[in-house]
Amino acid sequence: MTDYKMEAAKAASKLIKAGQTIGVGAGSTIAKLIRLIAAECTFSSTLTLVSSSFNSSALILKSGLNLKSAAAVDMLDIYFDGCDQFDTELSALKSGGGIHTTEKILASMADEFILIGDTGKFADQLNNIYPLVIEVIPAALNTILQQITASFPDAELRLRMSTEKDGAVISEYGNYLIDIYFSQPVKPAELNVKIKMIPGIVEHSLFYRMATKAIVAGEEGIKILRPQYS
Helix, strand or coil: CCCHHHHHHHHHHCCCCCCCEEEECCCHHHHHHHHHHHHHCCCHHHCEEEECCHHHHHHHHHCCCCECCHHHCCCEEEEEECCCEECCCCCEECCCCCCHHHHHHHHHHEEEEEEEEEHHHECCCCCCCCCEEEEECHHHHHHHHHHHHHHCCCCEEEECECCCCCCECECCCCCEEEEEECCCCCCHHHHHHHHHCCCCEEEECEECCCCCEEEEEECCEEEEECCCCC
């Protein structure tokens, strides 16, 4: 079987040029991209890499590539990341890793934010299969739960709990993560504003109209998608 994630990673690697500062997120496709950069880019020693992910950062160092922290760079030429799902506007949901705050910071620093993965990630419209994840300042937890329930009474809110220790998952910034499961799809534009305006929410996992293109691989080969705004 064709490894579509590898095919997408190969197409992404061809966009990288010598001397660039490249940001990468998390996930299996990103791991393949990092390994390709290390193994096949003849100019890999001229690149600076920045990552939002602990695991990706460890792989960058293990691969002998130059890693810097986000605080040490002013901008990125390209930020590559995967997602759970994206739509025709290239608005994307990133619900799994709980590192969306750092991912958004890096995406906002980049001249280009490129989604990469297989065609299964694409949907004409974002649906309610995946939760929206919010990072919450602990002191605001109760009031945020009340405000979201008031705005979306049919939504199910789950404080993300740790499987490795007693208690809630704590983000890299010392905050809680809440998964919001909507009973019906909510328009991304509405969701982006309503959730972001609640005091105490650091960031949410909807990347609304941030990506500049998507590289997807499937049975029909590689496709480069650009946002189509209605």
